[in-house]
Amino acid sequence: MADKEMVRFAIDGQEVEAEKGTMLLPVALEYGFEIPHLCYHEAVSPYGACRLCLVEVTKRGRTRLTTSCNYPVDEGIDVTTDSEDIQRARRMILELLLAxxxxxxxxxxxxxxAGIKETRFSLMDVGDCILCGLCERVCREVVGADAISFISRGDKRDVGPPFADPIACIACGACVYICPTDCIKMEERGDERTIVKWNRTLKMQECKSCGKPFAPLFQLNWIIDKVNLPKDFYDLCPVCRAGR
Ligand code: SF4
Ligand code: SF4
Ligand code: FES
Incomplete structure (x- = not known):
């Protein structure tokens, strides 16, 4: 395998090193720089939606504001994480997000x-989704279910199951966990789990030993089929399995 090409550059005057092409935000976070971000998560590909992770990058004498989560690092760049321009842009973005x-x-x-107590923009009634796309990416790239996507355009742009039919959702809860605004709720009642935002309710598998429901049956069968596991692989809940 070819050696990784490392590059050196500066963040706020400190020399840092990273593999060429790595995105700037994770490198900066790893070195301890604080850059606010909402639509970035290390488990999924960058998308550049929230624009909160703005930094200034100087390259070959030219300086520009750019999102850091989808900016590939390169030799000799000079990065500033805090400036008047960055703060002004970030405050505007946060006011819009707050609305x-x-x-x-x-x-x-x-x-x-960021020193913002209230927003100058009209409040929207959209259920707190900021269209960051993290739920859609984790469902497609990590879970592999591809059950939700961006739907509609303009003011009506939203995220959800295509044609409002959550048929591919296995109710695993990965999107619930990753949503930065906590607007995807999961409820468990009796032997049913519901992902409220997608209107998806699935029956849970009951443990053959202790009788407790522990995961959606549809999800377990989906994994069994995908990884070719024995049909009785999920007969026991994780607790009973561990004590076996
Ligand atoms: S709960 Fe459904 S929509 Fe959310 S990540 Fe899992 S499969 Fe995808
Ligand atoms: S539901 Fe949450 S994770 Fe999905 S796009 Fe909206 S804010 Fe992002
Ligand atoms: S974290 Fe970079 S644009 Fe959202």
Missing amino acids: RAPHSERIKKLAYE
Whole structure:
């Protein structure tokens, strides 16, 4: 295998090193620089949707504001993580996000840290989704179910199952976990699990030993088929399996 090509560059005057082409945000975070971000997660590909991770990059004498989560690092670039221009742009973005997701604790905290107490923009009633696309990416790239996607355009742009039919959703909860505004809720009642935002309710498998429901049957069969496991592989819940 070819050796990795490493590049050296500066972040806020500190020399750092990373593999050429790595995205700037994870490198900066690893070195301990604080850059706010909402639509980035190391488990999925970058998308550049929220624009909160803005930095200034100087390359060959030219400086420009750019999102860092989808900016590939290169030899000799000079990165600034905090400047008047960055702060001004970030405050504007946060005010817009606050208008879109006024109940999100994560956004309220980011806004507070940026010195914003209220937004000048009209509040929207869109259920706190900021269209960051993390749920869609984790479902497609990590889970492999590809059950949700962006739908509609313009003001109506949203994320959800195609044709409002969540037939491919295995109710695994990965999208619930990754959503930065906590707007995808999961409920478990009796032997049923519901992913509220996608209107998907599935029956849970009951453990053959202790009788407790522990995961959606549809999800377990989906994994059994995908990885070619024995049909009785998920007869026991993780606790009973561990004590076997
Ligand atoms: S709960 Fe459904 S939509 Fe969410 S990641 Fe799992 S399969 Fe995809
Ligand atoms: S539901 Fe959550 S994860 Fe999905 S796009 Fe909206 S804010 Fe992002
Ligand atoms: S984290 Fe970079 S644009 Fe959202």
